[in-house]
Amino acid sequence: MMWKEQKARGIKAQTLFEKEFEDGQFKNRKDNIFHGCWVVSPKAIDSHKTRLCVFVHDKIENEISSELEIKKIMGEKWKSFYAIAEFLKNAGFEVAYTITSTNDGRINFDSILKRDFSFMKWNFFRYNNEKLEIKNISEFFVKWEGSGRPTFQSKKWEDKNMISAFTSLEEEKLLSMLIHELFYTGFLKSVLKKPTDDPYDIDGFVISLSQKHVLPVEMKEKFPVFSTYVRTGKRREHYFGIDAGRILSLLRICIPNNSNALYIVREVEDGTRKFKKWKYVTLSKIIMSSGWNLQAGGRGMGGSDTQTVRIPYDEFEDIDESTFSEDNLKKISNLPDEIRKTVNEFKAHAEKQMNVK
Helix, strand or coil, rough: CCCCCCHHHHHHHHHHHHHHHHCCCCHHHHHHHEEEEEEECCCCCHHHHHEEEEEECCCCCCCCCCCCHHHHHHHHHHHHHHHHHHHHHHHHHHEEEEEEECCCCCCHHHHCCCCCCCEEEEEEEECCCEEEEEEEEEHHHCCCCCCCCCCCCCCCCCHHHHHHHHHHCCCHHHHHHHHHHHHHHHHHHHHCCEEECCCCEEEEEEEEECCCEEEEEEEECCCCCCEECCCCEEEEEEEEEEEHHHHHHHHHHHHHHCCCEEEEEEECCCCCEEEEEEEEEHHHHHHCCCCCEEEEEECCCCCCCCCCEEHHHHEECCCEEEEEEEEHHHHHCHHHHHHHHHHHHHHHHHHCCCCCC
């Protein structure tokens, strides 16, 4: 009802990646990851100037009304949130944090299936001057003129592997995924009926323990694509396809901060979608190594309704615990420095290939 299959694969990858920090191979780096946010803006000519980042709390809580209680609810993560909020404010975004509550602390699935989301209350806090200020959420969005409507999926999922993967997830993970979606589809679009222009989301943030280095993260589940010569049938390229819009959104966030970003892939086998490994490429490498001819998405590339950019498979690196070390995050976090470093590597490669002295 909430997601197309392709969208659900990305959400699954995001959830499983975060789980690696809780009890998986990156559990010693749990303080380096923070969940993502919606990026929405009103339907207007200047919508690109008024983007709002909304972080959605991953649990249903009792009603709260003070900053101190919010810090208690966030726990150890509140310092990371403030660092990320400042990072986004520096890029010209508004930032908010929202927490949902219900009368019994549970989700009313009967109401959801009837497309009635009025049972949920949204406690809305705007980040301003290093504080979270509670706001009346309906009044906050009153200036968003026009009328919008939600989009629900009528087509059932056909991928049995994905159905099995979702079925095996813990209830708290499923709840977190659903709450995040319910803010946008169930509240902003269904209850307030607000139109949005160019809505996007940021899947997550990697942050150093010093909080000096913040890297936005995009996550997807993919298998690499091979292109072939038509006449000979020989394999020519080995690459991942990345949605061009994702690259633009990461650039919009990172350039004001001179920050790099990470594009993380949950690599799976073609057909079985059996997990192989986690891989990543930096935004700086995407800029320097991407193909310039866009093409429609297809198998392994994100869907036919998007325009994708080809990134050579060899530009992606395997992820291990050291990827999130303070030294490595410091080394890769500066976008201009990383691009200049890659330029020098390309110059040396070109001179060698062309025998230029």
